[in-house]
Amino acid sequence: MRRGKPNDPGRRSRILEATLDVIKADGISAVSYRGVAAHAEVPLGSMTYYFPTLEDLILSALDSTRSELEPRYAAPLRDARNLADVVDALVDATIGPTSPSLTDIRLYEEIRHYGARDPKVAAVLQAVEDDSLVMLQPVVPTSIALAINALLWGWWSHRLAHPDAPLDEATVRKPYEAIVGLAAADHSFPTKEQTRA
Amino acid sequence: MRRGKPNDPGRRSRILEATLDVIKADGISAVSYRGVAAHAEVPLGSMTYYFPTLEDLILSALDSTRSELEPRYAAPLRDARNLADVVDALVDATIGPTSPSLTDIRLYEEIRHYGARDPKVAAVLQAVEDDSLVMLQPVVPTSIALAINALLWGWWSHRLAHPDAPLDEATVRKPYEAIVGLAAADHSFPTKEQTRA
């Protein structure tokens, strides 16, 4: 039976939040018990109490992002009624309102980087990507979904590497149209607004 | 005037090589004077002698890869005489003989990751990417070159995240064809071997 109760129930999640702040700012390799403790304004002892191991802390922090980062562009994709809607959703996910901020991309990049060495994180990553493929599954074949994922990540990566050179919409849209168009048998799918020239 | 000569002239480059080994195996954040010294079988003092600062060591090591990694797919691209050749070169650069090994991709990823926080590395990175754009420039407009770069990096990234699920050629080729095809005005460019169905 439970005895004793926490004085500060939000403390654990505050620590996780501070951890993510540190990761976003300086990367996972900069995460230390003491640094996060200072950022979250909790004593060092609290850190090891809630997260006995530094890896626990990092994994918990990364895990807490899964529910948050994943579904940003999920709804538009699920609601897409034709291939043109899919293209719109992808363009938005790349540079539009449902696209991640540079900070979010950096965070995502950190997870990927860390996941390359940690199987547990890699599994999380794989799950997220699988979800993404499943969302695309109803509208395009798997091989095309793979290409779309690759291009989407490539664009995000580009934004991260060139924060001062924003992509314009046509640059992003046309390649998506071309790839998604592969799903429409042998002639190009109907776009909503135009066909160039 | 030069006086005194090095007892072990290859030592410096051996250190650099060992540094790259460590980076490939465990990432840049795992690079330490002592670790690299042990790997290269040189005393610790040699490290600080050749590379007074750890950053010097890392930058020198990364810099030494520039001349090596860059031109793997440069020649085929430069020799491309039509858009079909370009597609072939891209497919090869993605999964074919001129494509980087998983280790190389990891290394490239490390550089990107590190470059996100270090302006000097970022500059190197930018230079490499600019070169890549310049190579594509003669055959496709800039905006398409950007998309190709993004997709290429996306594919490489995919290979890194899914080492056990190799991409088959058609999956890679068709999206490239579609994007490169955008460069050919309003109807699709001639492919060398076939047009599907």
Next chain:
DNA sequence: ATGCAGTACGTACGAGTGTACGCACTTGGT
């Protein structure tokens, strides 16, 4: 032979790290 400049390296210091551990404090059962 002697000095000197540059090479090469062994050692030690100070800072920062993850983690173990013990001591207060809180709370519910008796």
Next chain:
DNA sequence: ACCAAGTGCGTACACTCGTACGTACTGCAT
């Protein structure tokens, strides 16, 4: 009132790290 269990935290230890620094060695000019 008392105890035990669980919460929360301060401190200290063992370790690794980057870097500074003193010292030996090498080869050339004189």
